Amino acid sequence: MMLIKIAWRNIWRSKKRSAIIIASIIIGLWAGVFLIAFYNGMIEQRVRTAITQEISHIQIHHTxxxxxxxxxxxxxxxxxxxxxxxxxxxxxxxxxxxxxxxxxxxxxxxxxxxxxxxxxxxxxxxxxxxxxxxxxxxxxxxxxxxxxxxxxxxxxxxxxxxxxxxxxxxxxxxxxxxxxxxxxxxxxxxxxxxxxxxxxxxxxxxxxxxxxxxxxxxxxxxxxxxxxxxxxxxxxxxxxxDVLIENWMQISPEIGLTVSVSDQMVFIYLGIILLALAFGIINTMMMSVLERTRELGMLMALGMNKLRVFIMIILETLFLVLVGSPAGIVLGLITTKITHNTGIQFKAYKEVYANFGYNDIIYPELAVKQFITIVFLVLITAIISGIFPARRALKLKPVESIRK
Amino acid sequence: MNHTVIDAHNLVKVYDEKTIPLYALNGVHLHIESGEFIAIKGPSGSGKTTLLNMIGGLDVPSTGEVIIDGTNINNLKGNALIDFRLNNIGFVFQSYNLIPVLTARENIEFIMLLQKRSSKEINTRVNELLKQIGLEDKADKRPGELSGGQQQRVAVARALAPKPKFILADEPTANLDSVSAGNLLDMMLQLNIQEKMTFVFSTHDQRVIERARRVITLEDGKIVQDSAPKKITHPMYEN
Known part of the structure; x- marks a missing residue:
C-alpha cells in the first residue's frame, strides 16, 4: 500500500510535466480510438454494401x-x-x-x-x-x-x-x-x-x-x-x-482480404500511436528517475530492495498512463458514438470513394473486442515503458547516488 | 551489559589502484561497543564518510572486513545486504533525505512497513517516536512544510523506527542553525542515555564532539587518535 501511495504521489511532484504527458496520452488515445473506429466504419460499410447490394452472403453456381x-x-x-x-x-x-x-x-x-x-x-x-x-x-x-x-x-x-x-x-x-x-x-x-x-x-x-x-x-x-x-x-x-457454394469472402477475395487485413491494420495504427506515447512516457519517467537519483539511492540505503524500487517505478508509469488513458478512450468512444449516429460526409471526395466502392458517408464504429484490445495494449505499453526507467533506477548504487 | 556491535579490521579503500593509488582508508581498525556515542572527526577527505559507508554496508572495502553484531557484512550481497541494513542499521544523512511525498508520520512508518511489521506495532512505535522528537503536532506535515531541524528530527525518528543496532549519522548538523543543531544533538544524546542507542557520527561540528564520549580522529585514511572514554562536561550527562 505504501508503495502505491508513494508512486501515486510521485507522479504529481512535477505537475506540469505529468500534465503534458497525460495530455499526450489523452490526445493520442482519443485519436487512436477514433481512427480505428473510422477505419472500421469504412471497412464495415464496404462489406455491408458489397453483401447487401452486390454479391450477397452466399452464391451458388455450377462448379x-x-x-x-x-x-x-x-x-x-x-x-x-x-x-x-x-x-x-x-x-x-x-x-x-x-x-x-x-x-x-x-x-x-x-x-x-x-x-x-x-x-x-x-x-x-x-x-x-x-x-x-x-x-x-x-x-x-x-x-x-x-x-x-x-x-x-x-x-x-x-x-x-x-x-x-x-x-x-x-x-x-x-x-x-x-x-x-x-x-x-x-x-x-x-x-x-x-x-x-x-x-x-x-x-x-x-x-x-x-x-x-x-x-x-x-x-x-x-x-x-x-x-x-x-x-x-x-x-x-x-x-x-454437386454445386459450388461460396461465401462472400470467397466470391470477392479482395473484400475478404480487406476485412482480414483490417484487424492487422488496427494493430498497426494503434501500435504506431502507442509507440509514440511510449517514447514520451519513457522520457518523462527517465527524467523523473534521474532527478531522484539521490532519493532512490537513499531508499536503497535505508533498506528498500530492488524489487520494491522496480515495482515503484512501474507503478508510477502505470498511474501516469491510467490517469490519461480512460479520458482518451472515453473521448474516443464519445466521438465514435456521435459520428456513428451522424456519419461523416466527404462530399469533395465522393467520386474518389465511389471509384473504390466506398460510400462518401462513413459511420465510425468500434467492436467490443477491439475496445478490450486497446485497453490491454495500453496497459502493456505502460508496463513496457516503465521497464526502462525502472532498470535505470536499479543500476543506481546507493553510495554514489546519495552523494549527488 | 555492553557488547561489540561494530568490529572493523584493517579497512583499506583504494581508488585507481592500477594507476596512481589514492587511499581513502588505509588500515583502519575500529571496535565499537553498544551504547557508545562516538564522533569521527577529521579534515575533508580524511575518510570519515568512506568509513561510515563501509560500516553501513553502502560501500565495500578493497581489503579488510566489517563485522556487525557477529555478521561479516562483506559476505552479504544484493537484497541480503539491503535486508541486513534495513533490520540492523539506521542512517541519518546530512541533507535529511526524507521522502518528500510522505508526511512526517509516513516517513517514519515507511521503514517499518518495509520490515512488514504489524500495523498495530507500527502505530504504537510511530506515536512513541513522534513524542520523543517532539513533533506530534507536525505528524501530518510533509518535509517541505517542516524546518530543517524538524526534518532532521524526523530523519532520526525514521532511523530509530526499525530498532537498529546502531545509527550512523553523516554530518547531521551541517545544514542546521546552531539552535536546531543543539536541540537535535541533545535529543540524540538523550536517546543514547535513556535507550542505550549507539550513535556513530561523522562530523566537523564542535557541538557533536563536545557531546561525544569517544572521539576518533582520522587523517589521510588512518586513525590518528582514538580518545578513551572521557568525563563529559555536557550538562545532560550530569542529570
Whole structure:
C-alpha cells in the first residue's frame, strides 16, 4: 500500500510535466480510438454494401461456371435448390439469376458488361435494385426487352433514358446472340466500377435468346446475419454437393482480404500511436528517475530492495498512463458514438470513394473486442515503458547516488 | 551489559589502484561497543564518510572486513545486504533525505512497513517516536512544510523506527542553525542515555564532539587518535 501511495504521489511532484504527458496520452488515445473506429466504419460499410447490394452472403453456381462464365454451365435442379433454401429461417431472401459476359453497343460506342437476367421481385429483395434508380422506373410487367443500366455506363455511351442499345452475348452453343433493349431505368450505387459493368434485364428476355429456357446460373442468398454464414454454407454444401457454394469472402477475395487485413491494420495504427506515447512516457519517467537519483539511492540505503524500487517505478508509469488513458478512450468512444449516429460526409471526395466502392458517408464504429484490445495494449505499453526507467533506477548504487 | 556491535579490521579503500593509488582508508581498525556515542572527526577527505559507508554496508572495502553484531557484512550481497541494513542499521544523512511525498508520520512508518511489521506495532512505535522528537503536532506535515531541524528530527525518528543496532549519522548538523543543531544533538544524546542507542557520527561540528564520549580522529585514511572514554562536561550527562 505504501508503495502505491508513494508512486501515486510521485507522479504529481512535477505537475506540469505529468500534465503534458497525460495530455499526450489523452490526445493520442482519443485519436487512436477514433481512427480505428473510422477505419472500421469504412471497412464495415464496404462489406455491408458489397453483401447487401452486390454479391450477397452466399452464391451458388455450377462448379465449372466461374472458370470462364460459359453459359452452358447452369445450375442443375435449380428449382429444388431454390425452394429448399427459401425455407431456411436464417435466410432473409434469395434471387436467381442468369449471367452472361457480353457487350453493350450504341451509336457512340460500346462497352464490355456483365449482363444479369433477373427476376425483378427477387432482385429487389436481395440487392434493393429498385431503390437505386435515379432516373426512370423499374421493370414493367407488360413489356419486354427493358434494361436497367448504371449512371456511369449511360454517360460513357452517351445514351439517354428510353434510348435503345444492343446487348450481345454468347448463347448456350457458343454463338453470338444479340437483341435491342430499351433503357427503362438508370441506377447508381456507391461503387462506380459496378455501375459501369452491370446491366440488368429480366430473365425471361434472355433465356430464349441464350437457348436456356428456365435455366439459371446463379442463386444469390442474403442472410439475416453474417453470424450464421459458415453454418449455412456448410449445411448447403453437404445437402447439394454437386454445386459450388461460396461465401462472400470467397466470391470477392479482395473484400475478404480487406476485412482480414483490417484487424492487422488496427494493430498497426494503434501500435504506431502507442509507440509514440511510449517514447514520451519513457522520457518523462527517465527524467523523473534521474532527478531522484539521490532519493532512490537513499531508499536503497535505508533498506528498500530492488524489487520494491522496480515495482515503484512501474507503478508510477502505470498511474501516469491510467490517469490519461480512460479520458482518451472515453473521448474516443464519445466521438465514435456521435459520428456513428451522424456519419461523416466527404462530399469533395465522393467520386474518389465511389471509384473504390466506398460510400462518401462513413459511420465510425468500434467492436467490443477491439475496445478490450486497446485497453490491454495500453496497459502493456505502460508496463513496457516503465521497464526502462525502472532498470535505470536499479543500476543506481546507493553510495554514489546519495552523494549527488 | 555492553557488547561489540561494530568490529572493523584493517579497512583499506583504494581508488585507481592500477594507476596512481589514492587511499581513502588505509588500515583502519575500529571496535565499537553498544551504547557508545562516538564522533569521527577529521579534515575533508580524511575518510570519515568512506568509513561510515563501509560500516553501513553502502560501500565495500578493497581489503579488510566489517563485522556487525557477529555478521561479516562483506559476505552479504544484493537484497541480503539491503535486508541486513534495513533490520540492523539506521542512517541519518546530512541533507535529511526524507521522502518528500510522505508526511512526517509516513516517513517514519515507511521503514517499518518495509520490515512488514504489524500495523498495530507500527502505530504504537510511530506515536512513541513522534513524542520523543517532539513533533506530534507536525505528524501530518510533509518535509517541505517542516524546518530543517524538524526534518532532521524526523530523519532520526525514521532511523530509530526499525530498532537498529546502531545509527550512523553523516554530518547531521551541517545544514542546521546552531539552535536546531543543539536541540537535535541533545535529543540524540538523550536517546543514547535513556535507550542505550549507539550513535556513530561523522562530523566537523564542535557541538557533536563536545557531546561525544569517544572521539576518533582520522587523517589521510588512518586513525590518528582514538580518545578513551572521557568525563563529559555536557550538562545532560550530569542529570
Amino acid at each position: 465449372e461456371f466461374n472458370k470462364d462464365y460459359d453459359p452452358k454451365y447452369t445450375i442443375q435442379n435449380s428449382g429444388a435448390i431454390y425452394d429448399s433454401i427459401k425455407n431456411i429461417p436464417d435466410v432473409k431472401s434469395l434471387a436467381a439469376r442468369m449471367i452472361f459476359m457480353g457487350m453493350i453497343s450504341s451509336a457512340s460506342g460500346n462497352s464490355g458488361i456483365k449482363l444479369l437476367g433477373i427476376y425483378p421481385d427477387q432482385e429487389q429483395s436481395v440487392t434493393g435494385l429498385k431503390d437505386k434508380l435515379i432516373q426512370g422506373n423499374y421493370f414493367d410487367s407488360g413489356r419486354t426487352n427493358q434494361m436497367l443500366i448504371g449512371e456511369r455506363l449511360i454517360k460513357k455511351l452517351k445514351l439517354n433514358l428510353g434510348s435503345k442499345a444492343i446487348l450481345t452475348f454468347q448463347d448456350k452453343e457458343g454463338n453470338l446472340a444479340s437483341s435491342a433493349f430499351k433503357i427503362k431505368g438508370v441506377y447508381k450505387t456507391s461503387n462506380s466500377p459496378y455501375d459501369e459493368k452491370y446491366v440488368f434485364v429480366r430473365v425471361h428476355d434472355l433465356d430464349l435468346l441464350a437457348g436456356l429456357p428456365g435455366e439459371i446460373h446463379e442463386i444469390a442468398i442474403l442472410l439475416r446475419s453474417n453470424n450464421s454464414l459458415n453454418a449455412i454454407q456448410t449445411s448447403l454444401q453437404r445437402k447439394f454437393p
